[in-house]
Amino acid sequence: MRAVEFLKKAGIVLCLDEKGKIEVADFGLGDLEHTGLQLLVYVNTDRYCAKELVLFPRQTCPEHRHPPVGEGNLGKMETFRCRWGEVYLYVPGERMENLHAKPPEGREKFYTASHEIELGPGEQYTIPPDTPHWCQSGPEGAVVSEFSSRSMDETDIFTDPGIKRITKIVDRSK
């Protein structure tokens, strides 16, 4: 499986059974090459979560936010740490020119955050709760560790109404 190869390039060792647990999210758009994400959840408790994310070259994780859920929950807070490759992260803030990434064709209007944060290996950024964000990898793709509060993907709010829910495909090929 291609995502395993990327994790290997990043020096990340998986157990045999984890290789079959890598999830593929196409976000219901059926255009995985442009809009999609591969991920391996290491742990997700009611307090914290850790995952590895794999982005194939120029693949985009579409704009979304993690809203407050229930009493006392502010929404998911997350830290992205690039392990391998390059990833461009977009958050609200000063609009920047000559961005490295372009939203997927035809869906540009669903990408509002345009303050760019460029992350190479060993660089990280923390996104506050309930903040719209999206990312795209560079020409080589990227492997990113995500450290966060509890992950509740089903509550994420996507800017693009064409994204109804996160479609997850567990790819057990190879």
Add this chain to the structure above:
Amino acid sequence: MRAVEFLKKAGIVLCLDEKGKIEVADFGLGDLEHTGLQLLVYVNTDRYCAKELVLFPRQTCPEHRHPPVGEGNLGKMETFRCRWGEVYLYVPGERMENLHAKPPEGREKFYTASHEIELGPGEQYTIPPDTPHWCQSGPEGAVVSEFSSRSMDETDIFTDPGIKRITKIVDRSK
């Protein structure tokens, strides 16, 4: 610095400024070779924490637990994921024979947990809150990612009364 070399062996890339932020904990015993830990905190918010831990060959992180702190806090919960080398983790439970690790000489009585969990690269284990635990690396040392709820080291309770507090030395050599 030796800890940086170990992280490199584990394929972990650091930013230049992170190399100077690696903490060395000798737990006040002044015997770092046997009882100690090197660590790099990536992020520690009031909700979650992520670190890399480096254990030199046969180095021991002494037995301790993370008690409840304040209202609604159960105590720190943590997941150890071995990235490189071997680490032997001890928690309460069925006593096992022929353990891989030995507590540091002269301090054996302060090591009560003897249920062994052996972790090699890609293997992980989650420790519930308020649970005594200790660990020792194998002959090569180990690099371990720690994912957890908020880290409040100053509230940790050590079994060994000789450990008064965590001594942290920021080693800026090289």
